[in-house]
Amino acid sequence: MVRRGSRLGIAAGVTALAGALVAAPVVTLPASGQTAPAVTDYTLDIDPTARGPEIADEMYGIFYEDINRAADGGLYAELVQNRSFEYDRVDNPAYTPLTAWTTTAVAGGAGSAEVVGDAGRLHERNRHYLKLSLDNPAGGAYGVTNSGYNTGIAVEGGERYDFSVWARTDAGSTPLTVRLADGTGELTARPLRLDVRGAEWAEYTGTFTATGDSTTARLTVAGGGSGTLALDMVSLFPRDTFANRPNGMRKDLAEKIAALDPGFLRFPGGCLVNTGSHYGYEAPNWERARSYQWKDTIGPVEQRATNANFWGYNQSYGLGYFEYFQFAEDIGAMPVPVVPALVTGCGQNRATDDPELLRRHIQDTLDLIEFANGPVTSEWGAKRAEMGHPEPFGLTHLAVGNEENLPDAFFERFRQFRAAIEAEYPGVTVISNSGPDDSGSTFDRAWELNRAADVDMVDEHYYNSPQWFLENNNRYDSYDRNGPRVFLGEYASQGNRFGNALAEAAYMTGLERNADVVRMASYAPLLANEDYVQWQPDMIWFNNHESWGTANYEVQKLFMNNVGDRVVPSEASPTPVVNGPITGAIGLSTWNTSAAYDDVTVTSADGEVLLRDDFSGGDAQWTHATGAGSWSVQDGAYVQSDAGATNTMVTAGQASWSDYDLHVKATKRAGQEGFLVAFGVRDTRNYYWWNLGGWNNTRSAVEEATDGAKQTLVEDGTRIETGREYDIRVEVRGRQVTLFLDGERWGGFTDDKVAEPFRQVVTRDERTGELVVKVVNAQDAAARTRIDLGDDVRVAPVARLTTLQGDPEATNTAGSRPIRPVTSRLHSIGSTFTHTFPAHSVTFLRVRTVPAR
Structure with a gap:
């Protein structure tokens, strides 16, 4: 899920990325400066x-990733946050084992609370539990209160909510009081009275019936008497889940997903699949954190691991592989699991060199197929049956890897996965991928390898501006009809405005027209909790008590509910549009970098000097377009000195300029990236810039910003050295641009797409x-x-x-x-x-x- 349109890499933080990806309206036509006819x-x-191409039954589907609290606090209906006390600072600096919990004294009760991870824990994968030391010989109780997600726990009057907890006591018998109260302390259900008996772990259950509506309820669990009470897996579940599944899905969210009538469900990610925890593939101590592995997510929920999510929070695995398969079945979608290839993507570049680890992951993948399809007499088919589904799930497609930036390393491992799967399960289609972007060196090399190996299907991902989607409707017209089929597993324009959805809708007509090449497609991401956003835009938004589909959702639903069986040939006349020359002023900027610029010259095509500035007389010719950064003239150069500032653009010249040469010298002084030299600047949201040393100084590109949303026009792997002066020249002629770095032609493009x-x-x-x-x-x-x-x-x-x-x-x-x-x-x-x-x-x-x- 590396998103285009932001220059921030993963290392810069997903929170900053979410803010950088702003929505952008569709460019209206005809061209700027002309009045649109009625x-x-x-x-x-x-x-x-x-008869045109046949359209696959699974043409449109959904991509689910646990991002933006899509699982815990989202689709997974559990109402208690951190139910097994597994939050930890090693996973998130803001976490403690009692995050979302507070200690509570009831009716004058007393005691103390401690989260421990000793040998007395509930299960080896359930690493911590809560130990309450109680001191209530004269009455009262002491325990903890959970705040749920968002503003609290949401309950609806008249509905039932199932409570459960695993507990043990050294006091022989400990009375347990469980209360639901809103933010004011008023009870929202009659309290439960349970009696914990014995020193062995046991599950205790009860059911609340809510007496009124609340979005701010709190769950309190408190023990009376004296002695030590151990608690784990404190759970509160709505009885009314989607399809009435225990340990099931939140009904309103699941119903919105089901209403799309998706042909497939791709899960569980995304970046969390092939990047895992902060420790990488295998932690030095695997109990603390490990990469996403499906075997951790099945079996009794109290025996499943809790793991650090790539997106900055923990995931409980209560929503695991069994539940994913079951949900796909409930909504009539083909399951498409994604397994790690042991090569990282999503802004990281690592590949395992441990052959034994690779063999184990390949075997895990074979076991996954057996879990989905195997008979009840097989090892993993029996585990599926134990969980309540003796019939096979009917897995036919499986993806290996996600957005790997090292195509050769990925493909070396992909071949081994594919060979093992095809040898044992020849009916399963093994899906490869082409990296994180719609073009570029990684994309080209990945497709070269996929074609040469006669791969069945290639997963493409891209997140571009609405302008890009309007300009690239014919993207798949030229794809090889005899080559690998395309699975467009992740795509979206950069916003949830209707203008973004219109651009996506226009693009989807091209996907359908090329249904013989594009066999599957899914918008991404699917879900976002409004109070826990790591990425946007997203298709469905929600909080703890309501949900709503975006304009993008309405477009997706309209297409997915009206696919059809076959394309019928048709032809429409084009819109009369005339593209004029690239016009605009010039600009200088930085991103997480301090840089010095000097000797700026702009000359027209016939040699007239339009602007010259050696900064010997100050910076009077320049306008601070964004107000960001710290610009000043130092030692005869124009210096942006704040190495932490982003998009610090200053501009000079006229918006009417066309057919000119921009010449500037630039030196990186400090920071993560390089230079941003802008041209064709019409305003702060519409411009081109040459991004030298972008994406944490991993590559360089020319990006076009249209209403704030960006698309890449040309790129390579150029990196920028600190302290070295670079000679930069941009030649603009009509809609053709040629770029020179230190006197050598770096690249060029013609921006003539309509x-x-x-x-x-x-x-x-x-x-x-x-x-x-x-x-x-x-x-x-x-x-x-x-x-x-x-x-x-x-x-x-x-x-x-x-x-x-x-x-x-x-x-x-x-x-x-x-x-x-x-x-x-x-x-x-x-x-x-x-x-x-x-x-x-x-x-x-x-x-x-x-x-x-």
Whole structure:
């Protein structure tokens, strides 16, 4: 999940990344400076008698990763946070074993609390438990109170909630009082009275019935009498889970996911799969932390590990591989697990050189397939049956690895995984990947290796600007029809505004048109708890008591509920757009770096000097565009001295400049990265910059920012040395840019792609006999469209319409849902008819046809 659009690498922190990825509206057309007409005319020719590519049943699915508290505090319905006292500072500096807990004296009770990890623990993988030393000979009780997630534990009046705890006592018998109260202390359910007996661990259970609604409830567990009381696995579960599963899913979130009608479920990640804990693949002490391994996540929940999540918090594994398979089955989705290839991705670059560890992980993967598909007489099939599912889950696809940055090292290991799997399970498709970006050296090398090895399917990931999605609708038109198929496992534009969703919708028409190449696709990430965000945008947002689908969710749902069985060939006229030359001022910036700039010169193509500054007279020609950083003239150079500041851009010149050469000298003084030299600067959100030594000085690229969202136009592996002066020249001619570093041509590009706002695809629904005409109009103008179905079909006079329409800046929130589908009917249509698609809209038009007689 390395996201494009931010220059911050993983080492810079996922919190900063979340703030850097801002939403961006779709670029409206025609070109800047022109007034959009009220209506633009189009034609759409459809050939209902022709047969395009077949669309796979699993064309669209969901990608689930435990990010943004998607599991604990999210889809996993457990209401108690840190239920087994496993939080630790080694996993997160803010954690203690009693995070989310406070000690509580009830009715004058007394005692002390300590989290210990001695030999008396509940299970070897359940590493800690709570030891309460009680001193209540005259009454009262002492214990702990849990605050849940967000504002507290959410309960609904009249609903039942199942409590459980594992406990033991050295007092022979210890009375246990369990209370649910809201933030004011008012009870929200009648207290439970339990009696803990004996020195051996045992599970104690009870059920609350909530007497009212609360989003701020607290759960208190307190022991009376004297002696030592040990507690572990303190749990509170809503009885009403999705599909009524014990240890199941939060109903409202699961229902929103199920409503998408996904064809597949990819799980459990993502970056957490191949990066594991802070210790890497195997901790020096494996009990403290280890990478994500499926065997840790099955069996009785009290015997499962709790592990450090790559995204900065702990995951309990209460939502484990059995629950993932079961959830996929419940929503009718094909399960697609992802296993680590022992090569890191997501901003890290390591590969294991331990052959025994690699062999063990390959065997673990074979065991996983047996767990999913094996008979009850097999070792792992028997474990599945013990968990309540004797029938096989029917696993057919499995992915090895995720976003590896070392393609050769990854592929060496991938070959070994694939060979072992195909030898034992030839019916399972083994999915490879192409790294973290849509292009670049890693992407190219990975695809070269995948093609040469005749891999069945390659997982592509990219997170780009809305502009990129509008410009690259034809990305898969040129892919080899005889090569590996594409699994687009992660993609999104950089925001949850309707404008972002429109750009994604336009792009999805290209995915469907190329359904013979793109067999599977999933937006990512899926879920985000609004109070625990590591990354955005996300498809579904929630807190502890409500959830809401974004505009992106509505687009995904519309496409996923109306896929069709086969593409029907169609062709639409393009939008009349004229791309003028690249125009704009110039800029200098830094990112987590201190740098000095000198001898800035801008000359027109015919040699006229437009700007010259050697900073001998101060910095009067420069404007602080962002206000960030600390700029001053020092020793005849313009210096940004704050090595911790990000995007410190200063600008000079005119927004009307075109066809010019920018020449500047730059020296890195300190920090993590290099230089940012901007050109074509129209404002603080629209510009190009040459990012030399970006991404923690691992590569260099030219990025285009459109309304704040970025896309990469050209890149290589150039790194920047501290203390060395670099000679930088940018030559802009029309829409062609050539870049020179120290007198040598570094690279260039021609930015001539059109952000086409009018896109369409047509599919046939064999069950209903309908053509599904899918049209995206991502511009200010309405699209008056003449639709021609030809003379070889008869058309029913009434068609069904579903439309998403709104302001491109609109966002769905907990309290407002401006982007939602509107259904209607279109009357009096025939083989040729005209329909006007509203500005900023996605329209699905279902037309029933039969062959003409």
